[in-house]
Amino acid sequence: MSEDLLARITESIVGGEPESVVALTRKALESGLQPLEIINQGLVAGMNIAGERFTRGEFFLPHLLIAAKGMQGAMELLEPELGARQQVHEAVGTVVIGTVLGDIHEIGKSLVGTMLSANGFKVYDLGVDVPKEDFVARVKETGADLLGLSALLTTTMIGQREVIEAIVQAGIRDQVKVIVGGAPVSQAWADEIGADAYAANAMDAVEVARRVLM
């Protein structure tokens, strides 16, 4: 029964039914399943399948966004439970991510965040329109290994450089790898501003994150 529930959560993630993902997650909690089990064997399993299909060219942006929406909805239920039970997610790395100051484009950044967390990273998502000081403070506070900066506007890309300069000034440049992304961003831009890596899409971001931490 409980295994069946987890499998159905996975299916609903892959099948693009975010409402049933949330409903099933609630049911799973009520039936006594552990939040971590639900995350790893239900949600993450589903996101991984969706991610693989995306990489293979079988899934497209809408699939991935809808899958991520299910995962995000379920996590809203699960996070408080995790906290209450003082369970921690074993993480392959800790990421602070956000969209830079002046820019509110959130969809791409959140997708990257979701894929990273589905792949075992502990993700602190600072949201959008994030001032450089906040990035610096949160990296220090969480001891993050990775800093992800998203920018969708030609006019706000410059914010990625400013954040990098700020972490240099704060003396923590060596502690954290910086990944940049977003539609107008390129490898050349990443090189120019001294980022450690550029990622073209959410799945690429997972690859790149693993690579830079090796």
Place this chain on the structure above:
Amino acid sequence: MSKKSSSVPEYFHVDFEPIGRRVENNAGKTLLAAAQTAGVQLVSLCGGVGSCNSCRVRLVSGELSTPTREEQDALGADDLAKGYRLACQAIPLTDVKIDIPPESLTAPQRLQIEGQETFIEPDPVVTAFDVQLAPPTLDDLRSDVARIRQVLDDLGIACPVIRLPVLEGLSGRLRAQSWTARLVLRGDEVIAGLPQDSDLLGLAVDVGTTKLAAYLVDLEKGNTLAKTGRMNPQISYGEDVVSRIAYTINNEEGRKLFQAKLVEAINDMLAELHNQTSTSSEQVVEAVVVGNTAMHHLFAGLPVRQLGEAPYVPAVADPMDIPASEIGLALAPGAYVHLPPNIAGYVGADHVAMLLATDVWDSARTVLALDIGTNTEISLATGGRLLSCSCASGPAFEGAHIHDGMRAAPGAIERVQIVDGEVRVHTIGSQPAVGICGSGILDAIAEMVAAGVIDSRGKLQKDNPLVREEDGVVEFLLMPAESAGHERDVIVTQKDVSEVQLAKGAIRAGIEILLEAAGVAHDAIEEFIVAGAFGTYLDIRSAVRVGMFPTLPVDRFRQVGNAAGTGARQMLISAERRQATAEIVRRVEYIELTTHPNFTNEFIKAMSF
């Protein structure tokens, strides 16, 4: 009936509306043949064999041959009952009047200058007085200006202001014109001293991010004398508004350069308009320029940096009157350029002009109006409210970021049909295909969805015979190299599909959010107005089929061409219309999508087919 008096007439007159082309068509020849003779560009995808319905026209008056089998199949009883026929099948039996629906018409000219003529009572902001001045003599040594003051005083106009640019030419003119003149006043200012009886002209310009449109208007009669268009010369510095703003941030001289480029292009169009009408720049005593907020600012030489960074506020939203001489526009030396108000950083004076021209703003009905561009402005009038938003739809419909995308120019595929697994295209100017423009990519995607080539999430179906996989890239063949003008395949890639999904998703999400904010159901939309260049040529049925527009009866949609240009012309000839814009901006409730909690949901939903 034709003028021939014999019992079997040799030809009939065919009157094509709304373009007003009339042609003599030999008896027995189809309407399509008549259109070809007239140079009226009807879409004919199947090549005139009656197997598609792209040349659908409507009989307004007169008599046509009975509908053929093909017509019955392609049109159905409903359409036939309404008078719709296929031009390639129907043969006139009497003189006929034919209405060509916009989707059946393909015009070679793709500059954004077509717009509806205005029927507004002229009441311009300038007035003219034909005067006779007393010439100076040794006994009358008053200055030239004192003489002008005198005649105006006699007419009951006190203490006019005359600025330096006007003064510079005035003395010579008065003498050359034997002390007669047509004094042009704007408020309490004398702005020109033309030869008596000169026509007073005005210039209306729509400064689009991509295209410019200019109209030369008779200020007293209100009619448009000539119009022309150009590409916006700033394009080479950035495709969209934000890239241009970025350019001015990174290049100090950028702002000045952009203003100079615009002014130069407008002067260039003016010269062409004068040529067409045998008029001169001195007669152009007033101008109205509309554009999106960034174009407005760049034209006026205002800073734009704050438009490129959150929270995107305009430097100026109020209406402005700028002396033409200050920015180098080649009008009468004392002329002013009126810039109507902006609504927000991404909803500019062009949208205000569009709302004015279409009367959306004071409509008692529920009307939705939008202008699709890289930023799509949308307004909804309902129950006395007027709600507006701007959604960032991106440049897919301008052909950018599309594998074989191009702007609407000769050789661009603008219509696509897939009939029984066979792809039919129509190109602009009927030239060999070299790429796809916005209306073409929209059609292509709509047809691909209908034909099951792509599924509801936008995935190309590899098992479909029209889809191929080459080097791991899945693509749809629109036109094989043999038939293309540049001997390369014209294709639609998976990425193209995604780009269209992003664009149409953003537009639909904006529409949904406005409807939701006003508590209006789709069905309650009584009229759906589509303005702008792409909006003129897109096939409404395709836009509905891909889900960019809500499903409504086709007759609720109205494609109005360059309504911003029409609004600019109205403001040019009518002070009252100009004042109405203040009311428009006062009433608009601007909905900011950037902070709207539902946007993302609606957007993701609207990306599917």
